[in-house]
Amino acid sequence: MKYLDEYRDGELTRKLLKEIEATVTRHWKIMEVCGGQTHAIIKSGLDQLLPPKIDLVHGPGCPVCVTPLELIDKAIALAARPEIIFTSYGDMLRVPGSERDLFSVKASGGDVRIVYSPLDALKIARDNPHKTVVFFGIGFETTAPANAMAVMQAKTQGIQNFAMLVSHVTVPPAITAIMESPHVKVNGFLAAGHVCTVMGYWEYYPLVEKYHVPVVVMGFEPVDIARALLMCVKQLEEGRAEVENAYARSALKEGNQSAQNIIKQVFEPCDRAWRGIGVIPNSGYRLRGPFQGYDAELRFPEIQTITPQESSVCISGLVLQGVKKPNECPAFGTECTPQTPLGATMVSSEGACAAYYQYGRYTMSMQERELTK
Amino acid sequence: MTDQLNLSSWTCPLPLRNYPTIVMGHGSGGKLMNDLIRHMFMPLLDNDTLSQLGDSAVLDFFPDSDTPARLAFSTDSFVVSPLIFPGGDIGELAVNGTINDLAMSGAQPLFLSAGFILEEGLPMEMLGEITTSFAAACQAAGVQMVTGDTKVVNKGHGDGLYINTTGIGLIPADVAIAPKNARVGDAIIVSGTIGDHGMAIMSVREGLEFETRIVSDTAPLHELVEVMLAASPEIHCLRDATRGGLAAALNELASASEVGFTFEEGKVPVQPAVRAACEMLGMDPYYVANEGKLIAIVDGGVAEEVLAAMHSHPLGQEAALIGQVVADHPGMVISKTSIGGSRVVDLPAGELLPRIC
Numbered sequence: 074m075k076y077l078d079e080y081r082d083g084e085l086t087r088k089l090l091k092e093i094e095a096t097v098t099r100h101w102k103i104m105e106v107c108g109g110q111t112h113a114i115i116k117s118g119l120d121q122l123l124p125p126k127i128d129l130v131h132g133p134g135c136p137v138c139v140t141p142l143e144l145i146d147k148a149i150a151l152a153a154r155p156e157i158i159f160t161s162y163g164d165m166l167r168v169p170g171s172e173r174d175l176f177s178v179k180a181s182g183g184d185v186r187i188v189y190s191p192l193d194a195l196k197i198a199r200d201n202p203h204k205t206v207v208f209f210g211i212g213f214e215t216t217a218p219a220n221a222m223a224v225m226q227a228k229t230q231g232i233q234n235f236a237m238l239v240s241h242v243t244v245p246p247a248i249t250a251i252m253e254s255p256h257v258k259v260n261g262f263l264a265a266g267h268v269c270t271v272m273g274y275w276e277y278y279p280l281v282e283k284y285h286v287p288v289v290v291m292g293f294e295p296v297d298i299a300r301a302l303l304m305c306v307k308q309l310e311e312g313r314a315e316v317e318n319a320y321a322r323s324a325l326k327e328g329n330q331s332a333q334n335i336i337k338q339v340f341e342p343c344d345r346a347w348r349g350i351g352v353i354p355n356s357g358y359r360l361r362g363p364f365q366g367y368d369a370e371l372r373f374p375e376i377q378t379i380t381p382q383e384s385s386v387c388i389s390g391l392v393l394q395g396v397k398k399p400n401e402c403p404a405f406g407t408e409c410t411p412q413t414p415l416g417a418t419m420v421s422s423e424g425a426c427a428a429y430y431q432y433g434r435y436t437m438s439m440q441e442r443e444l445t446k
Numbered sequence: 447m448t449d450q451l452n453l454s455s456w457t458c459p460l461p462l463r464n465y466p467t468i469v470m471g472h473g474s475g476g477k478l479m480n481d482l483i484r485h486m487f488m489p490l491l492d493n494d495t496l497s498q499l500g501d502s503a504v505l506d507f508f509p510d511s512d513t514p515a516r517l518a519f520s521t522d523s524f525v526v527s528p529l530i531f532p533g534g535d536i537g538e539l540a541v542n543g544t545i546n547d548l549a550m551s552g553a554q555p556l557f558l559s560a561g562f563i564l565e566e567g568l569p570m571e572m573l574g575e576i577t578t579s580f581a582a583a584c585q586a587a588g589v590q591m592v593t594g595d596t597k598v599v600n601k602g603h604g605d606g607l608y609i610n611t612t613g614i615g616l617i618p619a620d621v622a623i624a625p626k627n628a629r630v631g632d633a634i635i636v637s638g639t640i641g642d643h644g645m646a647i648m649s650v651r652e653g654l655e656f657e658t659r660i661v662s663d664t665a666p667l668h669e670l671v672e673v674m675l676a677a678s679p680e681i682h683c684l685r686d687a688t689r690g691g692l693a694a695a696l697n698e699l700a701s702a703s704e705v706g707f708t709f710e711e712g713k714v715p716v717q718p719a720v721r722a723a724c725e726m727l728g729m730d731p732y733y734v735a736n737e738g739k740l741i742a743i744v745d746g747g748v749a750e751e752v753l754a755a756m757h758s759h760p761l762g763q764e765a766a767l768i769g770q771v772v773a774d775h776p777g778m779v780i781s782k783t784s785i786g787g788s789r790v791v792d793l794p795a796g797e798l799l800p801r802i803c
Contacts, residue, residue, distance in 0.1 A: 074718060074721060074722055077725070081784055081785075082784075083784040083785045086785040087786060115789060116783070116789060117783045117784070117789075118782075118783045118785065118786070118787015118788045119787055120787075121787050121788065122787050166797075167795070176465075176469040176470065176796070177465060177466075177467065177469060179469070179470070180465070180467045180468060180469045180470075189652060189727070411792075411795055412477055412481075431789070431790040431792055
């Protein structure tokens with residue numbers, strides 16, 4: 074595939090990895106923020122090819138992982154109602170709520186549909202005027218413009234039977250929270266290229282200055298990742314802390330203005346709870362006043378009383394912040410597996426625990442083999 | 447800011463270990479379906495033939511006589527939506543699907559039964575079109591449908607039309623193909639491009655259009671198997687890579703044979719349009735369904751001959767040797783990535799889900 078295969082080139086990636094190895098002299102903990110990048114790293118096996126001095130930490134950028142249990146339970150409550158068609162991005166369906174997941178709701182007769190775009194949900198609303206269509210509006214700044222567009226169109230077209238259960242989160246406040254946390258020692262950040270494509274990367278300059286930590290905007294293919302890592306390691310080794318862009322073919326400093334405009338028109342910043350991390354001030358979006366009629370939590374106020382408490386075995390909060398590795402959890406691989414997840418990081422295919430589980434199974438079986446040889 | 451971040455307060459939901467009802471994932475060809483088979487059906491219905499878990503059952507008749515006979519016996523139900531899709535329809539699929547299950551034992555398919563479950567309101571014209579295609583597929587494959595059943599269900603209780611087919615085939619005397627027969631040193635061959643059927647269905651359901659139209663690969667594979675067996679009898683396992691795709695087929699064989707599989711990502715044939723569609727929809731072609739592709743585990747020494755024979759057949763022109771059977775990591779499938787890393791290619795968990803990011 075043109076414009077894709079070039080960035081998956083094995084030779085070029087290995088060359089960059091060699092350069093990283095030649096550059097690194099000290100131990101560095103570097104966090105890739107985005108779940109899509111974690112997925113790409115695991116899928117290409119890039120993590121195993123890094124020098125041992127580089128500790129890659131999988132950050133809180135998987136929207137599936139950080140959507141709070143409360144919102145999942147609210148989604149499940151709405152999806153179970155006969156007058157509602159509940160629409161969602163696919164991988165949210167498997168995340169367990171307090172008692173069940175959206176698949177189970179569907180099995181008990183709930184109308185739950187996977188859509189690729191909130192505009193599809195809007196179309197379903199137009200086609201089913203006697204039902205209310207609720208869209209689960211989750212994600213980072215990447216899904217925000219399309220979600221904003223759906224609400225905007227619903228309003229301008231006068232579509233009343235559409236509502237959004239909003240759980241939007243934003244990246245820069247999460248980085249701030251991680252840097253402010255006394256437990257966390259992340260030396261450098263690899264910023265999510267698609268978030269920067271929408272928002273630009275001007276927001277990171279104050280962070281770099283305040284915390285003296287390098288931020289490198291990174292793409293999603295092996296060459297992109299290796300190059301961004303190299304730039305980050307170079308900064309660290311040279312004692313620099315700057316914002317650099319290793320994804321210039323897509324991300325500009327100022328970002329996409331029209332996308333930002335529609336976000337601003339429809340959403341306003343608010344405090345948001347992150348699953349595993351807690352409430353981070355100003356780290357999310359909610360619908361602005363003129364659009365609040367489309368807010369599912371206001372439309373169905375009875376769901377606001379749903380406030381589940383989570384039990385305490387799982388440490389995925391610490392995992393998401395890079396404080397602990399998944400295999401340091403007592404439940405890891407025993408009580409908690411991808412089939413029987415205790416936390417969202419084990420549910421999502423890009424969740425750090427699920428990735429560790431798969432790779433760990435392999436390395437452990439290889440070690441056993443070595444021992445019996 | 448620091449005060450508000452209480453890391454130790456992080457909590458988790460109760461584990462969702464078992465579904466009290468059937469969910470769609472139980473039919474996905476992945477782990478959930480495996481669980482259902484192993485924990486519900488197998489304990490209640492177990493016998494030596496069933497426990498082989500082959501694509502078809504292998505039945506020995508008169509084993510001690512001068513004329514022993516081995517039959518392959520298999521059943522499959524077809525619930526595809528839409529009923530007519532690019533490259534085929536449910537009629538053709540129902541014939542080829544069962545033929546392929548028989549062929550995976552090395553059998554020559556002979557007879558089919560068919561159960562048609564019709565939903566009230568199905569247009570007669572569409573049923574005619576599908577039955578015509580069913581008949582054509584039987585004729586093309588040289589099998590006869592010799593018994594059938596028709597049922598009609600109320601509107602809203604079926605998806606237009608479901609078809610079940612059951613097939614019987616005869617296995618030649620010298621053929622010993624079974625899921626547990628893979629050995630260390632064997633070669634792993636895939637008969638052509640993967641993911642075509644699943645993406646053809648997805649592209650219709652999602653209304654996606656590409657420069658090249660993706661069409662289903664539905665095809666009967668018994669002749670290809672015949673050609674392969676003629677090249678060498680050292681074919682140890684065959685698997686029809688349907689639901690769950692290449693990943694499920696490889697995992698099932700690796701675990702049945704208690705060996706490890708290793709394959710190279712770059713050697714797996716995938717059509718550019720299928721790859722592009724998978725990229726767009728956030729799916730992995732390894733997990734996407736095929737309806738005319740097989741995985742063969744053959745003796746390493748005869749791999750090239752088998753491959754050459756496959757290339758001579760229209761359904762095996764893009765066949766490729768993708769990897770080896772190894773003693774390491776028994777029961778696991780490892781893919782070597784293009785940059786020199788490796789990853790575990792596991793059974794799919796449940797339904798294939800598009801990723802959000």
